[in-house]
Amino acid sequence: MEKPLSLIGLDKPALNTALVAAGVPDKAAKMRVSQLWNWIYVHGAKDFAAMTTEDGTRKWLLRTGAGIEFETVYIPEADRGTLCVSSQVGCTLTCRFCHTGTQKLVRNLTPAEILGQVLIAKDALEDWPSTAPGRKVTNVVMMGMGEPLYNFDNVKAALAIVMDGDALALSKRRVTLSTAGVVPMIARAGSEIGSSLAISLHAVTDEIRDQIVPINKKYPIAELIEACRTYPGASNARRITFEYVMLKGVNDSIADARALVKLVAGIPAKINLIPFNAWPGAPYECSDWSQIEKFAEIVNKAGYASPVRTPRGRDIMAACGQLKSESVKQRASERMAELQSAELARMPH
Ligand code: SAH
Numbered sequence: 001m002e003k004p005l006s007l008i009g010l011d012k013p014a015l016n017t018a019l020v021a022a023g024v025p026d027k028a029a030k031m032r033v034s035q036l037w038n039w040i041y042v043h044g045a046k047d048f049a050a051m052t053t054e055d056g057t058r059k060w061l062l063r064t065g066a067g068i069e070f071e072t073v074y075i076p077e078a079d080r081g082t083l084c085v086s087s088q089v090g091c092t093l094t095c096r097f098c099h100t101g102t103q104k105l106v107r108n109l110t111p112a113e114i115l116g117q118v119l120i121a122k123d124a125l126e127d128w129p130s131t132a133p134g135r136k137v138t139n140v141v142m143m144g145m146g147e148p149l150y151n152f153d154n155v156k157a158a159l160a161i162v163m164d165g166d167a168l169a170l171s172k173r174r175v176t177l178s179t180a181g182v183v184p185m186i187a188r189a190g191s192e193i194g195s196s197l198a199i200s201l202h203a204v205t206d207e208i209r210d211q212i213v214p215i216n217k218k219y220p221i222a223e224l225i226e227a228c229r230t231y232p233g234a235s236n237a238r239r240i241t242f243e244y245v246m247l248k249g250v251n252d253s254i255a256d257a258r259a260l261v262k263l264v265a266g267i268p269a270k271i272n273l274i275p276f277n278a279w280p281g282a283p284y285e286c287s288d289w290s291q292i293e294k295f296a297e298i299v300n301k302a303g304y305a306s307p308v309r310t311p312r313g314r315d316i317m318a319a320c321g322q323l324k325s326e327s328v329k330q331r332a333s334e335r336m337a338e339l340q341s342a343e344l345a346r347m348p349h
Contacts, residue, residue: 007040027280060120064113067106070145072117074125074137080174081125082139085117087155088146093180095200096212097245099279100145108151114158117144118168130168141176143198149182149189156193163195172196173238183219183227190232197231198241198272199224203251204259212250221263228267239268245276246287246295257295261302271304 005018012033019029038054039045056076063069070086089106091098118140122128127136140162142148148155155177162168163175177189178198189197201224203209209216216224228240242264246252260271273296276286287295296308 007036012037058121058124060117060124062113062117062120064116068113070109070113070117072121072144074121076136080138081136082141083118083121083137084141084143085114086144086146087114087142087148087151091146092150093147094214095180095202096214097202097247097276097282097284099282103145105146108154109146111154111157111161114154115161118162138170139174139176140170141178141198142195143176143178147180147182148177149179149185152185152188159193159195172233176241178241178243180213180215181219181224182215183223186227186231190234194233196238196241197228197234198243199228200245201242201260201263202245202247204256204263208251212247225263225267228264228269234268236268239270241270241272243272243274245274246292247276248285248287248291250284252287252291252295254294254298257298261299261304269304271299273299273308275308 015033016029019032024032039051045051058074060072068089070089073084075082088108090103091100092105093101095101122137125136159175162170163172172194173196175195176198177195180200202213206220234240276284292308
């Protein structure tokens with residue numbers, strides 16, 4: 001008879017071997033070992049179910065049909081809870097640092113599927129009624145999989161209900177649509193959807209942006225910035241967020257930082273510097289922390305608060321924009337879930 005393997009007392013290499021034997025991909029095993037280590041010996045967790053991510057980040061994989069899988073992530077912070085919502089299964093944009101960009105577009109999500117992400121998260125978080133004080137989902141960002149402005153009508157329909165005072169009742173300041181720069185749709189987004197706007201800028205020259213955000217070849221930086229200048233509803237109280245992912249040696253020089261503040265000068269703007277969240281096979285590395293700090297200092301001195309977004313949910317592969325339901329990694333995380341409940345227990349000594 002095979003007894004379940006006890007993890008207690010195994011050293012790290014032995015844990016690694018056990019995980020790999022149970023189907024955890026080699027590449028992920030090291031990270032899983034350190035998570036187990038932390039949960040068992042720092043937090044005293046006694047079963048896998050107790051090992052939820054420490055920072056409270058939660059992720060849901062939803063499936064509404066064969067191959068129609070999409071993810072939603074909840075990120076709690078001290079003063080708010082942000083739900084990161086997907087607009088498409090897959091994506092057409094092929095941004096080079098983005099994992100979703102390696103997947104083909106499967107299809108647009110329907111209004112029900114977009115809204116459903118919010119409803120399911122609220123269910124799981126027991127976050128009803130929507131009007132209750134202290135509610136958990138206080139912000140919605142369209143920063144999951146897909147390009148929301150390529151699914152305009154459905155995103156518009158869903159967000160209208162998210163922002164309806166008699167429905168989910170989030171104010172338009174708390175709902176943000178993030179775009180890689182579908183310039184012709186930006187004005188319409190402002191007048192017809194009316195949410196806050198975030199722009200995935202990521203580079204300050206067309207030469208670099210053409211490479212990392214290929215939609216730039218169609219709508220170059222100057223046109224994108226012009227669309228931001230005229231975005232309906234932008235004001236100092238409602239700033240446009242410029243997202244800037246820090247890629248080592250690609251877009252993170254001091255000169256880039258200076259050019260960035262020049263580029264957005266005159267626009268009511270926030271700048272979010274995002275440490276690159278690497279994925280297996282990614283062609284980039286995250287900038288060194290010291291370089292991010294230098295970059296941030298220039299941005300700060302120019303008058304932008306520029307919080308460097310702390311990576312959240314890395315341990316559950318849930319960084320916004322890194323969401324994916326593509327089979328390989330998905331199977332891996334499903335395997336991990338299975339592993340958590342069963343596989344290890346069945347392993348022979
Ligand atoms: N298509 C939309 C929304 C999805 S991406 C857009 O491009 O804005 C949401 C954000 O996550 C974008 O700023 C995107 O550039 C960023 N992102 C994608 N992959 C990332 C990664 N690996 N590390 C850090 N940020 C990433």
